Amino acid sequence: MQIKVKTIRNLEVIEKELNSISSGVMVLSLEEDFEQIATNFVYHDKNIYVFIQNKELYKNLKLESIAKFTAIKETTRGKKNKNDKENIYNLFYISVSGIVKNVREKKLINNIKQSFIQKYSGSFIESDSRSKSFSRLICIDTEELTATEETGV
8 A cells, every 4th residue: 555645735624624524622721631522613714613511521621722623624535445546545634733812703603603513414503692512612723734645655
């Protein structure tokens, strides 16, 4: 098996993939440690937005510290026979690094909330604005965005 790795620099391609991928892994700094969580997200205006469900995690977040987020899209294709050069797998992964910030602006919170609902339900739905699911919004203010495509042949 051969592995081909290609760096993606086209921002339009990266943004399209971020909008189609539904989850990723985020590493956040806490007051005395760090936490790695799997999470849904919204990509908006070159930043990653996440609603934190865990109250204790949110309380212990170290704001204005470095955070990393990685989203992975995988497609697998099996070989038909030994002589076939079809791809065995294809990974597209995106890493975002930046500063974690608390989002307080009401208009932005409502926009992200609506984007989140549309991304995960497929339609615009008025949500209960008092919902605790949407009460703790953070973002990674992107400083570095890298994408890589890996193909196994």
